[in-house]
Amino acid sequence: MSEKMITFKIDGVEIKAKVGQTIMQAADEAGVYIPRLCYLKDLTPHGSCRVCTVKVNGRCQTACTEPAVDGAEVENKTEEIEGIRRDIVDMLFVEGNHFCMFCEKSGNCELQAEAYRLSICAPKFPYLFPARDLDGTHPDIFIDRNRCILCGRCVNASRDVDGKTVFEFVGRGSEKKVAVNADANLGDTNMAITDKAADVCPVGAIIKKRVGFAVPVGKRIYDEKPIGSDIEAKS
Amino acid sequence: MSDSLQQKIQEICQSSNNDRVRMMDIVQGVQKELGCVSSEAMSIIAKATKSHHVEVESVVSFYSFLSKEQKGKTVIRLCNDTVDRMKGCEKVAEALSSELGIGFSETTADGKITLEYTPCIGMCDQAPAALINDVVAPSLTVEKVKEIVQNLKKDADPSKLSLGIGDGNNVDSLVRSAVKNNILKTGDVIFTDNESGKGLENALALKPEEVVEAVKVSKLRGRGGAGFPTGLKWQFTRSAEGKEKFVICNADEGEPGTFKDRVLLTEKFDLLFEGMTIAGYAIGAATGILYLRGEYVYLKKFLEAKLQERRDQGLLGDSIKGKDGFNFDIRIQSGSGAYICGEESALISSCEGLRGDPKTRPPFPAQKGYLASPTSVNNVETLCSATRILEKGSDWFLSIGSRESSGTKVLSISGYCKNPGIYEVPFGTKVFDLLKEVGAEDAKAVLVAGPSGQFIAPNEFSRVICFSDLGTGGAIIVFGPKCDLLKAVHEYMEFFVEESCGYCTPCRVGNVLLKKKLEEIMEGNGQPADLDYLQSLGESVKKSSRCGLGQTSPNPILTTLKNFKPLYEALVKVSEDGMQPTFDIRAALGDAEQAAERKSVLYTD
Ligand SMILES: Cc1cc2nc3c(=O)[nH]c(=O)nc-3n(C[C@H](O)[C@H](O)[C@H](O)COP(=O)(O)O)c2cc1C
Ligand code: SF4
Ligand code: SF4
Ligand code: FES
Secondary structure (H helix, E strand, O other), X not given: OOOOEEEEEXXXXXXXXXXXXXXXXXXXXXXXXXXXXXXXXXXXOOOOOOOOEEEEOOEEEEOOOOEOOXXXXXXXXXXHHHHHHHHHHHHHXXXXXXXXXXXXXXXXXHXXXXXXXXXXXXXXXXXXXXXXXXXXXXXXXXXXXXXXXXXXXXXXXXXXXXXXXXXXXXXXXXXXXXXXXXXXXXXXXXXXXOOHHHOOOOOOOEEEOOOOOOOOOOOXXXXXXXXXXXXXXXX | OOHHHHHHHHHHHHHOOOOHHHHHHHHHHHHHHHOOOOHHHHHHHHHHHOOOHHHHHHHHOOOOOOOOOOOOOEEEEEEOOHHHXXXXXXXXXXXXXXXXXXXXXXXXXXXXXXXXXXXXXXXXXXXXXXXXXXXXXXXXXXXXXXXHHHHHHHOOOHHHOOXXXXXXXXXXXXXXXXXXXXXXXXXXXXXXXXXXXXXXXXHHHOOHHHHHHHXXXXXXXXXXXXXXXXXXXXXXXXXXXXXXXXXXXEEOOOOOXXXXXXXXXXXXXXXXXXXXXXXXXXXXXXXXXXXXXXXXXXXXXXXXXXXXXXXXXOOOEOOHXXXXXXXXXXXXXXXXXXXXXXXXXXXXXXXXXXXXXXXXXXXOOOOOOHHHOOEEEEEHHHHHHHHHHXXXXXXXXXXXXXXXXXXXEEEEXXXXXXXXXXXXXXXXXXXXXXXHHHXXXXXXXXXXXXXXXXXXXXXXXXXXXXXXXXXXXXXXXXXXXXXXXXHHHHHHHHHHHHHOOOOOHHHHHHHHHHHHHHHHHHOOOOOOHHHHHHHHHHHHHHHHOOOHHHHXXXXXXXXXHHHOHHHHHOOOOOOOOOOOOXXXXXXXXXXXXXXXXXXXXXXXX
């Protein structure tokens, strides 16, 4: 092997990494799953959801952006870290309007899957019930901002992969939301169903029309196995 | 939109070379000209700068001084910071509202005047204060605002208002402001006579790495709040790879209760510009940027003139002071109302013409900052101190202050005290000595370092201002015996909710949840367990947030929970009926009772 390798530990288990890899990349290759929501393999990691928070030598960092360094001690599945992750996933639920029982993404939804993995049955925080808008103007794609968790995947995918910048965030703080590159409507943009941006939403906020129930509930990705099982199968 | 307006917008873009990096200047220019940056204007800007409509909207919607909706020709922004509220801002607000016949966030029917609230504008020593467009109106009273409104109705130009005249350079024809400096205690480093130009001269006689070394030896640490060793930051920036390097001075001064940089910019601009030049020489930068908060734009013309004077004297530009190959110049970038832009990587985003989102670290600004080049971001006071270190030597600097905290700290002290203003003190000064000096010996609480710092109680007033005990960017806010501390805590949480950039989950949502729970408790609907909820949620937010804002925003709650717990305990109570106190069973049954046309027999009134 020509590449320089380093070694660090996650929860006491030794992990090998290439120089320059993030903790998340190294963990994925080693079959250790670190929960995540905004990270997606082919997009630039940007550390916005904070679900992948780990402790590196005693300090909280996000595994998706933090480079692995030789000799580091990383805490992943500790009570403290899982508590923080539960809080964050809870926050994402109460911040939006998530009616899982009749959402067509149910079972394929990464937010829901992370919640189950973290044994969350009901959020402990009060619902904020924000008023959010829908956009059905595009012939093939539908936006339901009620379910948006502001992960930024669509923004990055459209800008960096599709080269279109169909999406960008507007507003700040709790007013922040996903906007489209038009006066108001997705239908007035050059978004196409074949865009990467149409495929990356972890929740049911950007969905393709007319295919929602092609796979019945009960047979969907996370109905079968918890999220992260594919990665853990590598270990 | 008329052709002439379209052309005007194109000209504004053109004057920034249609460069999207200068987006802030462009949208500020358009806002000033049109009173908004409308969707149509965004399209024109996007076309001229080869960016996208949604990217322009993304920037405009981020900053509170920019808006898509039409604002009045004159915008009155009344500061509603906690200190202003102590000083009667609520009465002034009522008077403004009734004189104008509109509420806050509204515009008069003739479209002339908009009334808004704004967080701390750096005038806590002369509160209540407001911004009228770029003009600062300090020390407001009910009578004064009545007069102001009457005059504005006659002539919309706020620069024609007679608001009084300040002191020092505030009387300069390029400033002409009613702002007062209130320098109440001078010290050995900043507010003292110095030999102008000597620091730069000494620096240029050294090799750049020797300048870095001198600053390292002096143990100078950042005065902006985080206290990072300045010499080390310069060294990292110097040794980082990059064709170009940048020095940025952080004059965003947004921490509520801080106003010392305002006075440094007014009176000590020479120390500052000299410090930036020294930093440029030390790290190998040719460009400096002064990021001036939007609230201080009233100083911009004056500072630009001072920069020009330096150019004329050969202190900026090519071959400075005859030193071959040392070229350095400074430009001013103004902000547009966003506290987060004080965070160094958010500040860099803003300088690049983007939303003020902090950047992912690593890489740190010293490695990849402005336009991905190595950048040193330093606070105004830090750079002023660096000049003095080069002028008088590291040993001289080390002899001032305490052992690990060399030099002095310029403090902005306000709130419940007889003499609010600027105090330069050596590190190692005790809180109660400060309180004696400002005339607030009966203080009930002191907020050190602003809301992102800590509330301390009288039993801790023997603690000292220094990096190893009470570190501070300079805000000291005093609370008197009659102050309602929890009300202040709530106002500060509102501030953080308002100012969070929204990039990361814990800060964007967590602060809203903290504020809501605090409200429940303050309304008498809290239970003892809610205090644990606040503690645990606050800790989660601190630990998992992406930048310093979220990592400190729960502090008003957490430090009062620690040091003033009885205030909370007096409000929470164990529920007698076993229900959550916030749950009103009678109200919840209302609809059902009406439908059933009878009252519940179990849950009676
Ligand atoms: C939310 C937030 C706001 C900040 N505001 C300021 C500010 O207004 N001025 C400042 O100098 N530093 C501010 N800082 C600190 C800067 O990030 C940075 O540490 C500082 O500019 C570095 O300069 P120094 O080392 O000279 O202090 C802020 C930090 C955070 C997290
Ligand atoms: S629409 Fe989907 S992909 Fe885009 S930010 Fe929202 S949740 Fe993420
Ligand atoms: S902590 Fe707050 S201000 Fe900082 S990145 Fe997160 S949301 Fe933005
Ligand atoms: S997955 Fe790392 S922050 Fe979102």
